[in-house]
Amino acid sequence: MSAPDCLKQTTMPGALPAGTEPPWEPLELKVPRTNHSRLIVPPPAAAVAMAPASAERLTRLSTCRIQGRSLPELRRWARQAVLEQARSYTSGLEQSAVEALGPGHPSALHGNSSTHAAAASAEGPLLVSGHQPAPAHPGVWLKNFLLGQLGSQLAGAVQLNLVVDQDLLAGPRMRVPAGTRLHPRIEYVPWDAERVVGPWEEAETVDETVFASFGERISEALSPWELTPVLARFWPVAVQHGHISRRPSDRLTAARHALETSWGLNNLELPLSQLCELDPFLWFASHLLAHLPRFISVHNQVLKEYRELNGIRSRNHPVPELVRAADGQCEAPFWVWRAGHTQRQRVFARQEGQTVILSADQEDFARLPLSAEMDACCAVEELRKLPARGIRLRTRALTTTLFARLCLADVFVHGIGGAKYDEMTDRIIMRFSGLEPPGFVTASGTLLLPFAEPYPVTRTDPGQLRHELRDRRYNPERASDVLQALSGSPSELQQLLDRKELLIAEQQAASGAGGSRRERRARSRQNRSRFLELQEINRQLAAIAPTDNGQKVEQQLHQAEEQLAANTVLRNREFDSWLYPEEPLRSFLCEDLFPADPAASGTAR
Known part of the structure; x- marks a missing residue:
């Protein structure tokens, strides 16, 4: 395509009216720590309703242009390309399952993930989540199964899990x-x-x-x-x-x-590394690069507000600011490295006329025919050449969800960490793109590994036992065993208690008195004398009872501390799911979240 054909005005007219950005309230999400517990926000039925609402809203934005393409056009293109790639990748996974487990495995039967998705249209609901390749604890893996249950309530839905393999x-x-x-x-x-x-x-x-x-x-x-x-x-x-x-x-x-x-x-799988080399993603990346100075301004302002809202002082949490250097170099929200290398590099871009030059570690690696006014066709052609040169251009976390939510998903399912992080993404979408952000679902849960029964001890037990030991030392008459023993000699008990009460009253009266140095010295001697007498009274009170003088409580304290330390392992919710026996794990992850009659939802497939 010739350069003049590429010169097309690119605008992002706000579908969100100016001044209508809602107040930013911090997202209050707590990890469910009770065994067999789940957190799903919004509830499953509301999450199902979110999909058609998001799709309808995004489909209407035909005037919203991204480097010459409308947002609905870019979404259709991205969904078709991503689903085609995901079907191919998932088919290879299922081939290995059949070879390893035999033809009786569901992957060999009609209805496996790639077959199911092949029958679905890119126009249907697309539900997306993602995580690193490593096995996760059940509360994280729950996202995949929630995708499946949400999809079961939506006609023609496809579920996609992005394997975040650039981490x-x-x-x-x-x-x-x-x-x-x-x-x-x-x-x-x-x-x-x-x-x-x-x-x-x-x-x-x-x-x-x-x-x-x-x-x-x-x-x-x-x-x-x-x-x-x-x-x-x-x-x-x-x-x-x-x-x-x-x-x-x-x-x-x-x-x-x-x-x-x-x-x-029946989820599809796709490594993020493969998604990042598809043309629709490269088009979206070109849009960010063409408007990078404005993106940096929005990103850094949103980050500043997020830190203030959440009381964060660290300059690196949740992410560092994007850098804009005096020489025109702007840090882009991407990683880059060369094939076979292990060190990821930050990507910088500078605009020279109608060319965006990309560099990393002070070395240029791409020249893109691109500006804010041009479409991205020629830039995509150049970016498409990078893999053949062994250059990996990859998303950062924020860029991943920005693309997935705007250009792919009707519903995106996060864990708690991702949901907190995507508070920033929401504001960036509003301010950079002028759009009402699509909603997302948050899911988490806890299933303890059933390798040993946790001890019935609480975090407050040691403190209570330490208080009891201290009370035995200074107020032995309060201990139940001492009271029982003293009940047999009431006159002796009363004499000791009366004398103790008098000494305490004298001590309190003396503590607030002033006076000369001589008077203060005299009071000091009197205070010392009272202290020693109080100790003797406490000793006598404790000695009256045939008690262990707190040894039993000390043993209970040691036991509580030991059991509490053991529970940090016994109650650890982050053991990988693959360690669990199949039945309790399956029961937790596959528990039906919807009524037995799927027609009750009105949208079941």
């Missing part, structure tokens, strides 16, 4: 409980050899023997607790998928997807 792989190992119930500890079982920290998408399996034996070693580690982990049944899929991909991100995804499919879930 860093910190360590190829899984935490497991070890020790005893009273003295539990955390140990680590590796699923591969150690490697330099780097993006998941660049990592390949280092030690195939370690990887292949991981399922057996996890089972051995959990055998003292008499647990049979669900991982043992599906790890062969991860091993088998090595014939298609040696990347752990793909292999772990294959095993997880096989398990989900066996439980009736």
Whole structure:
């Protein structure tokens, strides 16, 4: 396409009337910590209603232009491209499941994820979530199953899980409980050899023997607790998928997807690395680059307000500000690195005439024919060449949800952390794009690993026992065993208590008195004398009773502290889901959130 054809006015007319941005109230979300508990906001029925409302609102914005394309046009294009890529990727995952688990596995039958999604149109409801490739605890994995249940209530819906494989792989190992119930500890079982920290998408399996034996070693580690982990049944899929991909991100995804499919879930999967190389995403990225100075202003102002609203002083939380240098270099909301490298670099852009020049680590790596007034066709052509040169241009977290919510999803499902983070995304959408942001759903939950029963001790128990010990020392007459013993000698008890009460009253009266130095010295001697007499009275009160003088309470305190320390492991909600026995895990994740009669919702498929 010639340069003149590219010169098209690009505007983002506000669908949100000026001055109508709602007040910013901090999002109040608390992790549900009780066993078998869930948090879903808004409730499932309201979340279902959110999908057609968002789709209808975004479809009407035909005058909203993104580098020459209307937002509805960009959404249709993005959804078609993403779903086509996701079907292809998911089909490969399901092929490995069939090869590893046999033709009886649901992936071999009509109705698996890729077959189901192939019958659905990109025009239908699209429900999206995402997480890193590593196994997650049940409260995070719950998002995938919520996608499925929401989709079951919407005719023609497709569910998509984005595998966030540009995040860093910190360590190829899984935490497991070890020790005893009273003295539990955390140990680590590796699923591969150690490697330099780097993006998941660049990592390949280092030690195939370690990887292949991981399922057996996890089972051995959990055998003292008499647990049979669900991982043992599906790890062969991860091993088998090595014939298609040696990347752990793909292999772990294959095993997880096989398990989900066996439980009736029909989500599609797509690595974010693949999404970032599709033309619709490159078009959207070009739009951000063409308007980068304005985006930075909006981003940094929203970040400032978020920190003030939440009382955050750190300059790096939740994200650092985007930098705008005096020489015209502007930091873009992307990462970049070269294939095979492990160090991600920040991306900078500068505008020179009708060209945007991208650089990282002070080295230019792309020249894009692009300006705020041009469409993005030529810029996309240049960005499309980067993978062949081994250059990975990837989203940061905020850019991921910005694209997913504006250009893909009718409903996006977050965990609590992502939901808090997306408070910023909402404001950026309002101010940068002039649009009412599509809604999102927040989901979290807690299912404790049933390896040992937690102790019935609370965080307040040690404090109460310490208070009781202190009271035994200074007020032994209050202890029940002392009172019982003293009841047999009331006259002796009364004499001691009367004398103690008198001494305390004298002490209180003396503490507020002034006087000369001589008088103060005299009072000091008197105070000392009263203190010693009070100690003696307390000793006599305690000695009257045949008591252990608090030894039993001290033992209870030691036991409470020991049990409380044990509960930090026994009640740990963040053990990976794959360690759980299949039945309680499936029961928690697949519990029906809707009435038995799906027609009751009015939109069931």
